[in-house]
Amino acid sequence: MRVVVAEDLFLLRDGLARLLSAHDFEIAAAVDSAPGLLCALLQHRPDIAVVDVRLPPAFADDGLQAALAARREVPGLPVLLLSQYVEQLYARELLADQAGAVGYLLKDRVFSDDQFVDAIRTVAAGGTVMDPEVVTKLLGRRSRDEPISRLSAREREVLALMAEGRSNTAIAQRLFITEKAVSKHTTSIFTKLGLAADQDDNRRVLAVLAYLNS
Amino acid sequence: MWIFITLLWRITARLLRRLGSGSLLVPVAVLGVAVFGITLWTIAAVALAVILVVRRPGTAAALLPVSLVCAGIWGLALAAATPGMAAWTAMPFGAPSWVAITLAPNGHGKVVKYGTAPVPVKAANQVGVGWQVLPASAAPVHKPLPPGAVYALNAPPGAVYAVNAPPGAAYAVNAPPGAAYAVKAPPGAAYAVKAPPGPVRFWRPGGLVASLHQDGGMTVRFAKAARPGGWIAVGKPGAPGPFGGAGPGTGLLPSWLLVPLALVMLTVGLWLAPRSFARLRQRAGPLVPYLRRRASEIGWGLALVPATVIGLSVFGVRPWTLAAVIAALIVTIRWPQVAADLVPLVLGILALRGFQLAAHWAALPAGDSGPGVPYGFVTVSGRQSALAAGAEASALMAFGAWLVPRTIVPHLRAAPGPDPDLAGRVRQLTETRGHAVDAAAAELRRIERDLHDGAQARLVALGMNLRAVERVLPGSPNAALALVAEARETSVRALNELRDLIRGICPPVLADRGLGHAVQALALDTPLPTTLEIDLPGRPTPPVESACYFAVAEALANAVKHAGARSAHVRIRHSDGLLRIEVSDDGIGGADPALGTGLLGVERRLGTFDGILAVNRPSGGPTMVVMEVPCALSSPKTCSC
Numbered sequence: 023m024r025v026v027v028a029e030d031l032f033l034l035r036d037g038l039a040r041l042l043s044a045h046d047f048e049i050a051a052a053v054d055s056a057p058g059l060l061c062a063l064l065q066h067r068p069d070i071a072v073v074d075v076r077l078p079p080a081f082a083d084d085g086l087q088a089a090l091a092a093r094r095e096v097p098g099l100p101v102l103l104l105s106q107y108v109e110q111l112y113a114r115e116l117l118a119d120q121a122g123a124v125g126y127l128l129k130d131r132v133f134s135d136d137q138f139v140d141a142i143r144t145v146a147a148g149g150t151v152m153d154p155e156v157v158t159k160l161l162g163r164r165s166r167d168e169p170i171s172r173l174s175a176r177e178r179e180v181l182a183l184m185a186e187g188r189s190n191t192a193i194a195q196r197l198f199i200t201e202k203a204v205s206k207h208t209t210s211i212f213t214k215l216g217l218a219a220d221q222d223d224n225r226r227v228l229a230v231l232a233y234l235n236s
Numbered sequence: 237m238w239i240f241i242t243l244l245w246r247i248t249a250r251l252l253r254r255l256g257s258g259s260l261l262v263p264v265a266v267l268g269v270a271v272f273g274i275t276l277w278t279i280a281a282v283a284l285a286v287i288l289v290v291r292r293p294g295t296a297a298a299l300l301p302v303s304l305v306c307a308g309i310w311g312l313a314l315a316a317a318t319p320g321m322a323a324w325t326a327m328p329f330g331a332p333s334w335v336a337i338t339l340a341p342n343g344h345g346k347v348v349k350y351g352t353a354p355v356p357v358k359a360a361n362q363v364g365v366g367w368q369v370l371p372a373s374a375a376p377v378h379k380p381l382p383p384g385a386v387y388a389l390n391a392p393p394g395a396v397y398a399v400n401a402p403p404g405a406a407y408a409v410n411a412p413p414g415a416a417y418a419v420k421a422p423p424g425a426a427y428a429v430k431a432p433p434g435p436v437r438f439w440r441p442g443g444l445v446a447s448l449h450q451d452g453g454m455t456v457r458f459a460k461a462a463r464p465g466g467w468i469a470v471g472k473p474g475a476p477g478p479f480g481g482a483g484p485g486t487g488l489l490p491s492w493l494l495v496p497l498a499l500v501m502l503t504v505g506l507w508l509a510p511r512s513f514a515r516l517r518q519r520a521g522p523l524v525p526y527l528r529r530r531a532s533e534i535g536w537g538l539a540l541v542p543a544t545v546i547g548l549s550v551f552g553v554r555p556w557t558l559a560a561v562i563a564a565l566i567v568t569i570r571w572p573q574v575a576a577d578l579v580p581l582v583l584g585i586l587a588l589r590g591f592q593l594a595a596h597w598a599a600l601p602a603g604d605s606g607p608g609v610p611y612g613f614v615t616v617s618g619r620q621s622a623l624a625a626g627a628e629a630s631a632l633m634a635f636g637a638w639l640v641p642r643t644i645v646p647h648l649r650a651a652p653g654p655d656p657d658l659a660g661r662v663r664q665l666t667e668t669r670g671h672a673v674d675a676a677a678a679e680l681r682r683i684e685r686d687l688h689d690g691a692q693a694r695l696v697a698l699g700m701n702l703r704a705v706e707r708v709l710p711g712s713p714n715a716a717l718a719l720v721a722e723a724r725e726t727s728v729r730a731l732n733e734l735r736d737l738i739r740g741i742c743p744p745v746l747a748d749r750g751l752g753h754a755v756q757a758l759a760l761d762t763p764l765p766t767t768l769e770i771d772l773p774g775r776p777t778p779p780v781e782s783a784c785y786f787a788v789a790e791a792l793a794n795a796v797k798h799a800g801a802r803s804a805h806v807r808i809r810h811s812d813g814l815l816r817i818e819v820s821d822d823g824i825g826g827a828d829p830a831l832g833t834g835l836l837g838v839e840r841r842l843g844t845f846d847g848i849l850a851v852n853r854p855s856g857g858p859t860m861v862v863m864e865v866p867c868a869l870s871s872p873k874t875c876s877c
Contacts, residue, residue, distance in 0.1 A: 082748035107735055107744050110760035111753060130728045159761055 023146060024050040026068040028059040028085055029104075030077050034129075038072060041132065045139045056084035063092040063099065070146040074129075075105040075112065086112055097121055100146045104129050108153045117150065120228060125151035125187065144187045150230050151187030172214050180207040185230040257508065258296030261285040264303050264501070298512045304505025311498025536643050537575030540564045543582040546632075550589055550611055576643040583636030586612075590629025597622030664843075671840040679741075686737050694730030698723050746785050750775040754785050755806055762792050762804070764821075769807040774869030776815060780845050784808075784817060784865060787838040787849070791819035791861040794834065800824055801858075815847075815867050820860040835861070 025047045029035035032054075039049050051062040055078040063071055071092070077085040089101040102125035103116065116124040125145040131153065132138050141151040173181065176197075183193045190208065194201040208226075217225045252259065265285035269278045288296040517524070531538060544564040548557045564582075568575040593616050610616075612632075614624040701723035709716040738744070746754035752770045759766035775781060788806060795801045801823030809816050839849040847865030 076744075076748075083745075106731075107739065109745050109757050111745060111757040114760070128731075130731050133724050133728060 023070065023143075024048045024066065024068040025142075026050050026059070026062045026066055026071045027052040028054070028056075028062075028071065028073040028077060028088075030054045030074065030081075034074075038132070041135055041138075042072070042142075045135070047142075055079060056088040059085065059088045060092055063088075064095055067096065067099075070100040070102060070142055072102050072104060072142065075103055083112065086115070090115065093119060093121070098123050098148070100148070101125070102127065102142055102145045102151070104132070108155045110156055110159060113152060113156050117230065122150055122226075123148045126156065127151065127153045128155060141187055144189075149187055150185065150226065152185045152230065154186055157182045157185050173211060177207050177211050177214070180204060181211055181229060184208070184211075184226055255289060256293045256297055257512075258293045258298075258300055259289045261289055261296045261300050261303060264300070264307060267307065267497070267501075294515065298515055301505045301508035301512050304501045305509065306505075308498045308500075308502025308505055311494055311501065315495045315498065534568060534572035535576055536579055536639055537568050537572040539579045539639075540568050540575040540582065543579055543586065546586055546612055547582065550586055552610075573647055576639075577647055580636040580639045580643060583632045583639070587629040587633035587636065590625050590632065594622045594626030594629065598626075668840070668843040668846075672844040675837070675841060683737065683741065686733070690733035690737070691730045694726050694733065698726045698730070701726060742782060743785065746781060747778075751781045751784055752808065754781075755788050755808065758785070758789055758792065759804075759806065762796065764792070764796050764801060764804050766792065766804045766806060769805070769809075771809050772869065773810065776810075776865075776867045776869055780815070780847075780865055780867045783838075783841045783845060783847070784815065784863065787842060787863050788817060788819055790834045790838050794861075795819070795821035795823055795859065798823075810867075810869055813866055813868060815865045817863040817865075818860060819863075820858060822858045824857070838863075 023046075025042050027035060027038050027042070027049060029038060029052075035052050035054065039052050043049060050066040050068045053059050053062050057079075059071070059073060059077065062068075071089065073085045073089050075083055075085045077088070086103060089103065093099050093101060097119070098121040100123040101116070103112070104127055105112075106129055108126060108128055113126050116126055123145055125141055127138070127141060131141070144151050179197060180193055183196055188196065190201050190204045194204045197204070208229075211229055212225050215229055217228050262282065262285045265278075265282040268281055285296070288299065541561065541564045544557070544561045547560060551557050564575070564578075567578065590611055593611055597616050598619055611625040612628045614621050614628060616622050616625045701719050705716045705719045705723070708719065743754055743757070745757040750772070752772045755770065756768060759768055776784070792804055792806070795804045801821035804819065804821040807816075807818040807820075835849065835851065842849055842863055842865055845865050845867065847863060850862045852860040852862065
């Protein structure tokens, strides 16, 4: 699997490249700025891009902007954003095109490399991975008039884990329920959110999006 | 006679009724012609009076008492200032043919004799205005003189004057006691003067003709004097009298009428004044508050124009004095404060001129004189009037000095001084600066404490963990593995704490995207459905952005914590250099900047940028926090949602 890594700090960039290489990823390019990232993405068309949000030249959200620009050129280009902080605003912008294949994680998540690599693979496969921090904040919100409010407590738990990018198997393990029960919950969630029985992955993205927009 | 008077009165009364009392302005103006003679400006005054009566009867009626009172006062002042005038007024009805006046050394005279018998000496009054010393014991001159006769006018002990008065009038005047003049005036006017030792001056009413120094007994032939029939007065001629000549009986109006006329005008004027002023007030009523305000604004500057007008009389009507009056008028209207400052200066200049005149005249020997120099209310023509001028100059100087602490000094002091607005601003800035410094110090302390207790402690723990790993790794790899996992956890916690700290200092979205997006992100993080209405065509400066962000955060946090709100609404707008932020909720209220430290802190932080915070909190009702910060927006980066 070919990866483009964008990170302005050399140590982190080098560390990421080494970690990914160790997990049998092929590093197509490792860049340190937003314009470089855009070039690399459009040139190499990698299977996944691992991008730091804050990049030169402006050291603002240049990484995010470059990733979004690349996704406008190449719809559905898998992008996993890494950041020292997570913002729901950025998460929503990532998800806005509803094409899936996006991830948004805190940099700390790299520490547990297995989960990190899983997340990369999920995104590369077209899934959606949101940092638990984003999801936790969402759970703290009270929303009364949204479709989300019709979900039961269990369904909301399932949806939250879904937003974190976990598969039905992982959700079942996490909640100590059977996979069958999980799929029952997901179907119920899709129905309540008014999502037609389309492609499963896409429905998962839309459900997460509805969740984030609530 | 009485019938005639009654008839005249009836006609006058009817005319007055028809034309209005304002028409009396014309006779008053004509009186001016009689008093001051036929000059350009007296004619102009009559013309103006006629125009006013015809076109603006109301204004004419309003002006009438003013002009009457002014004319009356002027007449009385004239009577008081003219030598012998008081005596003239006591004369019997009918013009005196001659008057003999004694003159005191100060130039003021006293009528000692008068009579109706014809006196051939032309312009008898000239005797009085001259230096004629006519002792009471001296025989009054009242004999007709045959043409060509020699006439002895005065005889101080031992003195003899010989006057040869041919047809056309030659006339000898004056001599100090003991001196003798012989004046011979042949037709065509040559004068021979025998002068006493000392200077002899030849005067015409128009000015000095010649000044000769004589050695005793010398005979001077002076053939260049008056026109035929004119005359030369030797000595001081005195200023031309107000009644057209230098003495009584020479003007267009008999002089004895002066005082009664003045009194009549004064009385009528004062009697008419209240009524016409009432009318004037009615007409100018709406203007009065404005004029009063203007007058109080200008203050002492009002005195500038009168002061320059006095300058007109002191320095004469010249181009530069006229320019000064006009300039004074402009300065008074445009720069009242400057005008007030100039008043003492102008008064000082006037006073200096007065002192100069007084010193000059006082230095001349007694009895010596020249043509009068006007100075304010007096005409300086001798030592006495010089003293009066000096007194007047002292009064002007004193007034100017009295004005200095009331005009220049306060203005000088006020220039950099305590403008109340400025003082309030300084107080406010001092206060907000204090708050800002305190807040910055508190913030630094908090950051230091957070770093010390948080990330720093975690790093220490991390180091200790790793040291333990070193120690146990060779012996028990499993224990080492647990320690490493613990170390990783510690680093995650340290990162979390650093993240929170950074968020508290400057939220990343705020730095990245500005206030609009940061508030959007804030609304997403708020556990309360929050609607936004943001219209920001650019970004405020980072400090203002930051203050506003934390203000919104505090207001939203209050809505969540205290108000029990179900939803919140944030509205941000920027117009006319003012950033206005409204945070409203549908809760039960409870926010008060005076109660909690949160909103108080926000208020202080906004105060640093001259911003204000207002909380609208009807009891039990929805709360609205309004913040306004004057600021400019920088880049035209748009954010609206």
